[in-house]
Amino acid sequence: MKRHQIILDKLNQEKHITVLExxxxxxxxxxxxxxxxxxxxxxxxxxxxxxxASLKNPYANDRPVTEKEKLSVTQKTGIANAAATFITDNDSILIASGTTVQALAKAIDVEKRLTVVTSSLNVALELTKNKNIEILQLGGYVRHNSSSVFGDHALQILENMSCSKLFMGVDGIDLNYGLTTTNLEEARLNKKMMASANKIVVLVDSSKFGKRSFAKICELTQVDHIITDKDISKKTVRKIEEKGINITIVE
Structure with missing residues (x-):
């Protein structure tokens, strides 16, 4: 049917389309x-x-960090390098869990003196290579799939803390529903980290747009800046900018 072909052609061009359109x-x-x-x-x-409708499965599944870190490696490296330029000398920052923020840990300028608070064991281990960085590893139960901590101990440590920026990865960004992750406790910790930061920077490769996962972290409008790769659709970029959110696109 001709109508079906038009739908598929439009979907191939835009990756996601609405019934109204x-x-x-x-x-x-x-x-x-x-x-x-x-x-x-x-x-x-x-x-x-x-x-x-979407060209890709809109529901993100929980996968081990060892599997995730093999996906979109070039994009994640570019995103991490761009994010590293947001960090200034003597900064105090929060880094959440995920493979893209793990790449950020590798990209941080070794000359900068920083205080980093993180829920990610892999981020903390990477940062131990840099003597200029003071690391506060949040405590609690460890999620095997993400190699990160969660729970009341981590929340309590954040209670009386204020940092300049939070760098956060997510499993899905739905422009209407918001930012999501696959684990409810991880979403709860991410919310607390957001409350402890003056600026929220989301590091996410383009494959995560149009997807949603089990646990909601926040509304899209609660984010200050998104860093992603060039494969994001122009339509999605426009809608993000219309919401007043800054976006950096890495070539």
């Missing part, structure tokens, strides 16, 4: 579009999402 493009009702999307999903040609 398709109604306007094709001049048919929302009921018709939803039936089309259902049929195309049954043929494994797309994934239906809330209010639209």
């Amino acid at each position: 398709l109604c306007m493009t094709l001049g048919v009702s929302a009921v018709t579009i939803r039936k089309d999307l259902k049929l195309l999903e049954e043929k494994n040609l797309l994934f239906r999402t809330h209010g639209g």
Whole structure:
């Protein structure tokens, strides 16, 4: 059917489309579009999402950090290098968990004197190579999949702390739903880290946009800056900027 081909062509161009956009493009009702999307999903040609469709599975699954660190390596390195330029000498910063912020730990200028508070064991281990950095490792239970800590002990340490910036990775960014991760306790800790920082910087490769995972961290508008790679769609960039959020795109 010609209408189905138009839907797939548009989806290939934009990666994510809404029912409303398709109604306007094709001049048919929302009921018709939803039936089309259902049929195309049954043929494994797309994934239906809330209010639209995506080219990729919009639901992020929990995977071990050893598996995640092998994905989008070039993009993560570029994002980490860009994020490192946000850090100034004598800064006090928070670094959450995830493979992209782990790459940030490797990219930090060895000449800068810093205080770093982190929930990530891998970030802390990487930073021990730099004698100019004081490291405060949050305590608590350890998540095997992410090699990071969580729980009341970590929350209590953050209670009386204020840092200039939080660098945070996420498992999914849905422009309407917000930022998510695969673990409820990790989301809870991320919220507390956000409350302890003056500026929230999210490091995320373009594959995470249009996805949502089990545990919500925050609304998109609670973020100050997003750093991502060049494969993000222009449409997504425009919508982020319309919400008043700064975005850096790494080539």
